[in-house]
Amino acid sequence: MVDLNSLVHDIAAEMAAREERGTVASYIPELAGVDPAGFGIAVVGADGDTHVAGDGDTLFSIQSVSKVFTLTLALGKVGDALWQRVGREPSGNPFNSIVQLEYEKGIPRNPFINAGAIAVADAILAGHTPKVALGEILRFLHFVSDDESIHIDSAVARSEQATGFRNAALANYLRACGNLRNPVDLVLGVYFHHCAIAMSCRQLAMAGRYLAFGGRHPTAGGKVISSERAKRINALMLTCGHYDGSGDFAFRVGIPAKSGVGGGILAVVPGKASIAVWSPGLDAQGNSVLGSAALELVSRRMNWSIFGD
Numbered sequence: 001m002v003d004l005n006s007l008v009h010d011i012a013a014e015m016a017a018r019e020e021r022g023t024v025a026s027y028i029p030e031l032a033g034v035d036p037a038g039f040g041i042a043v044v045g046a047d048g049d050t051h052v053a054g055d056g057d058t059l060f061s062i063q064s065v066s067k068v069f070t071l072t073l074a075l076g077k078v079g080d081a082l083w084q085r086v087g088r089e090p091s092g093n094p095f096n097s098i099v100q101l102e103y104e105k106g107i108p109r110n111p112f113i114n115a116g117a118i119a120v121a122d123a124i125l126a127g128h129t130p131k132v133a134l135g136e137i138l139r140f141l142h143f144v145s146d147d148e149s150i151h152i153d154s155a156v157a158r159s160e161q162a163t164g165f166r167n168a169a170l171a172n173y174l175r176a177c178g179n180l181r182n183p184v185d186l187v188l189g190v191y192f193h194h195c196a197i198a199m200s201c202r203q204l205a206m207a208g209r210y211l212a213f214g215g216r217h218p219t220a221g222g223k224v225i226s227s228e229r230a231k232r233i234n235a236l237m238l239t240c241g242h243y244d245g246s247g248d249f250a251f252r253v254g255i256p257a258k259s260g261v262g263g264g265i266l267a268v269v270p271g272k273a274s275i276a277v278w279s280p281g282l283d284a285q286g287n288s289v290l291g292s293a294a295l296e297l298v299s300r301r302m303n304w305s306i307f308g309d
């Protein structure tokens, strides 16, 4: 049996020595200054044991990883009706692509590309103020991670709000197609702020437990969501969680996971573990280079690919 604690420490040491680290996202000015040397990992197992190594307690911008949590909330609010406004297919296009949205008449391919997540933010906003909607998102994260300290990094939110012209284009196009019910600027405000939530690998791995363990909240008891819904969110993470890199990630790692341009990845091994990794250097698809490499090692050493031993 592989000792998980030594494995995460071995991986952190190996990643610290790697030279090929990718490029830090610079299109959000506030993220451009993040040190590419960072690497963190945290694994929470079915027994509740937590293993953390490297910079696993360093806060980073979770960016698109937040879309897993907003999807969970939106499904809780509107149920399967959400699928009339957002699809469930991999996009095969960059996360901020505009072309497909016009071809497909304002119905985003899936809830994890930007257009889909903006429609999801609209479903959560649903006539509330952005402040109330964001409070709900944060409360959910506090609950699932057992950690009340999780907050929004307002400098990152402001930075993206000032430069997020592509996202504004996507939101306006959704609105033009009747797939946005609230004012564009309010929906974008919710979207930019939930992307700007700061978390550590430890907090993120804790937050992912409900997806790894059949919708259950391991410490509070009871269900966060049904096991059916957890299964389906995991399926979307596998097929769409890494944008146009999702196929390659499934091939190499074989675990449902969601990435963000802050360099974080939340990975869910059903029944076995919730894992978070972070390293800010990205590949051409906007996915963490070392984060993916670390998950590939974990998957191989633990035999955790969902596709077999």
Ligand SMILES: NC(=O)CC[C@H](N)C(=O)O
Pocket (backbone or CB within 6 Å): 062, 063, 064, 065, 095, 096, 114, 160, 167, 192, 195, 259, 260, 261, 262, 286
């Ligand atoms: N892939 C990502 O993490 C993108 C999220 C980022 N906030 C954006 O909208 O561009």
